[in-house]
Amino acid sequence: MNWQNILTVYLKELKDSLRDRRTLISMIVVPTLIMPIIMFGVGTVMTKVVRQARSEIVSVMLLGGADSPGVVAALKADKKFRLVPAVADYQQLISDKKVRVAVELPAGFEASLKGGGVPTVSLYYYEGELKSGFGLKAVQDFFTSLKEKTIETRLAERGLSAAVIKPFVIRKQNVAPPEKVGGNAIGGFVPYLIIILCFTGAMYPAMDLTAGEKERGTMETLLCSPVHRINIVVGKFLMVLTASLTTVLLSIVSMGVSAALGVMYFGGKATSQSATSALVGQAAEGGSIPLIDPVGLIGVAALVLPVAVFFAALLLAISLFAKSYKEAQSYISPLIVVVIMPAVIGLLPGVELNAKLALVPILNLSLVCKEMLSGVWHWDYIALIFGSSCVYAAIALGFAVKMFNREDVMFRA
Numbered sequence: 001m002n003w004q005n006i007l008t009v010y011l012k013e014l015k016d017s018l019r020d021r022r023t024l025i026s027m028i029v030v031p032t033l034i035m036p037i038i039m040f041g042v043g044t045v046m047t048k049v050v051r052q053a054r055s056e057i058v059s060v061m062l063l064g065g066a067d068s069p070g071v072v073a074a075l076k077a078d079k080k081f082r083l084v085p086a087v088a089d090y091q092q093l094i095s096d097k098k099v100r101v102a103v104e105l106p107a108g109f110e111a112s113l114k115g116g117g118v119p120t121v122s123l124y125y126y127e128g129e130l131k132s133g134f135g136l137k138a139v140q141d142f143f144t145s146l147k148e149k150t151i152e153t154r155l156a157e158r159g160l161s162a163a164v165i166k167p168f169v170i171r172k173q174n175v176a177p178p179e180k181v182g183g184n185a186i187g188g189f190v191p192y193l194i195i196i197l198c199f200t201g202a203m204y205p206a207m208d209l210t211a212g213e214k215e216r217g218t219m220e221t222l223l224c225s226p227v228h229r230i231n232i233v234v235g236k237f238l239m240v241l242t243a244s245l246t247t248v249l250l251s252i253v254s255m256g257v258s259a260a261l262g263v264m265y266f267g268g269k270a271t272s273q274s275a276t277s278a279l280v281g282q283a284a285e286g287g288s289i290p291l292i293d294p295v296g297l298i299g300v301a302a303l304v305l306p307v308a309v310f311f312a313a314l315l316l317a318i319s320l321f322a323k324s325y326k327e328a329q330s331y332i333s334p335l336i337v338v339v340i341m342p343a344v345i346g347l348l349p350g351v352e353l354n355a356k357l358a359l360v361p362i363l364n365l366s367l368v369c370k371e372m373l374s375g376v377w378h379w380d381y382i383a384l385i386f387g388s389s390c391v392y393a394a395i396a397l398g399f400a401v402k403m404f405n406r407e408d409v410m411f412r413a
Contacts, residue, residue: 001234005227009235010242013209017239022204027243031197031251036258050130057082058135061090063104070110071146075103080138094126100135101125113150190255191300191369192343194248195362198308199315199339201247202240203332206315209236211328233316233404237397240312248304252297296373303382306389307365313396317403342366358384361392 018024060081065072075081084099093099102124106112112119121143126132152162213219222232315332322328339362345351346366353367364385371378 002228002231005231006235006238009227009232010238013236013239014242017205017208017243020204020208022208027201027205027247028250031201031247032254034193034197034251034254036254040258040261053131053134056131058101058138059084059099060135060139061086061093061099061102063090063102064107065105065109067108068105068110071105074146075142078142081142091124094124094132097126097129097131100132101139103139116154189347190373191366192347193255194251194300194304194369195307195339195343195365196336197251198244198248198304199311199336202244202308202312202315205240205243206312207319207322207325207328207332209239210316210319211322212325214322215324229405230401233401237312237316237400240316241308244308244312245305248301248308252301256297296369296375299372299377299382300369303365303368303386303389306386306393307362309393310361310389310396313393313400317396317400320400320403346370353378353381355381355384359388361389364388 017027057079058081060075061084062072062075063086076083087093090099090102094102104122104124106119106121109119109121123136123139125136151165155162155164210219213222223229315335318331318335319328322331342360342363343366346363351357351367353364353371357367358364358381364381368378368382368385372382
């Protein structure tokens with residue numbers, strides 16, 4: 001290999017790529033803007049939606065209760081609830097989101113409470129629907145309060161203290177540092193996003209430098225130059241790798257800045273825990289906003305390098321088979337699903353890093369990055385993942401060089 005020729009080819013391709021709008025969008029615009037959009041755009045919308053859902057008056061349909069005027073009056077007096085007339089198809093109304101919750105009081109409910117019975121109150125709701133879930137929580141709180149008052153009354157009638165049924169108090173306290181909490185909360189999402197950006201960052205340059213040049217008729221001119229093909233393919237590969245790494249680097253920087261600003265933005269607001277947990281970690285009541293370990297981000301960037309090499313070489317080789325840019329897109333686009341699936345598996349609960357999974361491409365990166373972002377460093381697995389990723393990258397690069405030297409591939413009719 002002649003590194004001077006490789007550098008010449010690389011600089012030539014870099015200059016051409018910087019003039020291409022699609023490459024600039026995939027390499028610079030997307031990774032720079034995607035995290036601020038997710039953090040502030042989606043986060044703000046989620047916060048507003050959750051806040052609005054919680055502030056709305058809960059529409060409750062009361063089934064029965066004619067012989068329990070005290071409970072009915074208490075429900076009507078509670079400003080959080082709005083009672084609606086009972087109808088037979090209440091389940092359909094809940095499914096249509098016209099009613100949040102239906103409460104069914106058994107016959108003789110109040111009399112049963114006074115007589116020491118244990119009646120059953122049935123709550124009907126729409127599982128998975130945000131407003132119905134909040135409504136259910138409000139109704140449950142109401143009847144929990146009613147249950148506690150009933151217990152206190154029964155104990156008082158018997159001359160007993162409330163401490164009889166509450167001998168001790170349970171206090172919960174998080175002992176994990178914010179970095180570990182943040183890593184567990186969104187640590188799986190970060191490598192997933194990085195893997196996708198690493199792939200897409202290499203995708204468009206790889207297609208343009210191979211199938212694109214074939215379509216423009218400039219590939220023959222380049223091959224006629226007094227430069228060995230291995231120097232040409234390595235120069236093109238380095239350009240694709242540069243695009244992929246630039247995309248990842250910009251995404252990590254954007255992610256770090258967005259996370260820091262997000263902590264200040266969301267941490268300074270009295271936002272709901274569910275709205276902010278998906279973006280900046282779960283904020284415990286009275287606790288601090290969890291963060292991502294910055295050293296973990298550096299570790300993620302280091303492990304992404306061989307994966308970026310693997311993606312760059314593989315996409316370059318596959319794109320060589322295509323006669324046009326459009327044909328290359330039809331070959332490469334389905335690969336996004338292949339890349340996403342292992343990353344998604346890494347997000348699933350219960351999937352833990354082990355020696356076997358450390359050899360599975362992409363999945364190993366997703367699992368180990370989640371650990372590193374939590375501040376946990378399994379050095380034996382990290383070494384195994386880095387080594388296996390380098391082997392896969394070398395195989396892919398060798399495959400790309402081999403394809404570039406095949407005339408039936410380069411000049412496919």
